[in-house]
Amino acid sequence: MEFFTDDDVKTALPWPRLIDELRDAFAKGVSQPLRSAHPVPVPGEPDATFLTMPAWEAGGKLAVKILFIAPGNSGRNLPAVNATVMVFDAVTGQAEAVMEGGELTARRTAATSAMAASFMARKDAKSLLIVGSGKIAGNLVPAHRAVRDYENVKIWGRNPDNAKALANRFEGVGVATDLDAAVAEADVIAAATITCDPLIKGKLLKPGSHLDLVGGYTKQMREADTDALQRAAGGIVVDTYDGAMAEAGDLTQPLEAGDISKNDIVGDLAELCRGEVTPRKSANQITLFKSVGAALEDFVAARVVASSG
Template identity: 50%
Template sequence: MLLLSEEQTRDALPFPDLIDALAEIFRSGCVMPKRHHHDMEIPGEPDGTMLLMPAWVPGGYAGVKVANVVPGNSGRNLPAVSAQYLLSDARTGQMLALIDGGELTARRTAAASALAASYLARSDARHLLVVGTGRLAPNLIAAHMAVRSIEEVTIWGRSGEKTEKLVRKLREQFPARIEVAEDLTESLGKADIVSAATLSVDPLIRGAALKAGTHVDLVGAFKPNMRESDDDLVKRAEIYVDTREGCLSEGGDIVQPLQAGLISPEDIKADLYELCRADHPGRQSDESITMFKSVGAALEDLAGAILAYNNVKR
């Protein structure tokens, strides 16, 4: 059985190939039972979450990810997500590979955002604003650069010191101009693409601050009590999701407006299945504000794990 470290997993999942792999599995589909979602009490800090995410292609590959999400790890200088992925042969049941789940999760999450942006962001989008300074930030930059010609990146985080440190590091990795966002509201009004990856329970992305044509990518807030967008954004935007089932029950950016009666399930224009199968054309106007909400799906992990396994096995 192959054992893929964090570095090996990263090298085996180049973003252009990973984005293509996600598009293909959303087109072809797979068996994806509802994931297990368990709160874990952690004394003295917010609850953690254990996720169990199985998926398989009959007669092909099968896999399951076990992920622990611990918001309190930000104060320990540790990643919020710790995970492993077990890939198997779906015909024989043979265990094939144990893949670093944290790196797999970060890269497939960013790739799903970029896949959505390929349908929803304006073709001339050049300025990316990233809200959040965690593990996903550099992955979101690299993934969006794979689908749009990003020339300027602005980073906003709650901690100025942490944000400045990240910006210095990112300047060594990317050719784009990368700056600290001193004022979030002002930065929202300048960006062509806004990508938020936080564990916030209070809205950060104000719809009134956005210019026409902005694409908003909401990656964090994966539980019903979490939220990154405000009501103005939800009311202004054309809404898209990674999967309807997941976002209608889990993501606070969709669940809370639904409960408040601001939107109905019919207001979701399309999910990634429909976009990738050309059942919906995606963005149709340069002036529209588009909003993509993702909570993650097991088929994304499976597609990434298969790609990593085959790239390493060669």
């Protein structure tokens, strides 16, 4: 059985290939039961979450990711997401590979968002705003740059020093000091935070913008307010219906309040990649992609990494 470090994973998953592989897999489909999630109390801090995410292709491979998400790690200067991924032969059950899951999770998450934006964002989008300054936010910059030719890229973070440090890792990326002003200017906004208080105000979104909500993965978390969801109504796509409708507070809260309806969600990534839905129907329409993460994404990335050994 081969072992792959985060550095090995990064080398094996260049953005164009990963985005193409994800597009193909969402169109074709794999078996992916709803992930199993368990809260883990942490004294004096927000609860951690333990998850398992399996997916497989009949007669091919099976991949399972095991995660421990610890929000309190931000105060310890440690990654919030700790993960390991294993790959098995789906016929014999033989374990073939194990890999560190931090880089894989960040890259597949960012690549999925960029893949959605390749369908949903305007072709002439020139300005990109990243909201957040963690590991996934850092991957959103090159992932989105792989599908659009942005002239202006900015990063906003609660901690300005962290945002500046992240921006300095990339050529031509600046720091946004005023979030509201940056939201009002951006053609594409990609948020990767774990906030429960919406940061993005829908009234500020410019006509034709695309909003990518990556960070919230529980019913309590929200990155955008209800106005944003209402302005994007009819142009909303989710990664998977089962996951988003069970876990995404950005959707479940306004749905339960009656502020939007299920009809405002026009499709999932499988339908989008098969060309069965068209969320952007005009240049001025606001579109929104909400992801909570799907085991298919881990399966695709892990299969590519395992084949590189």
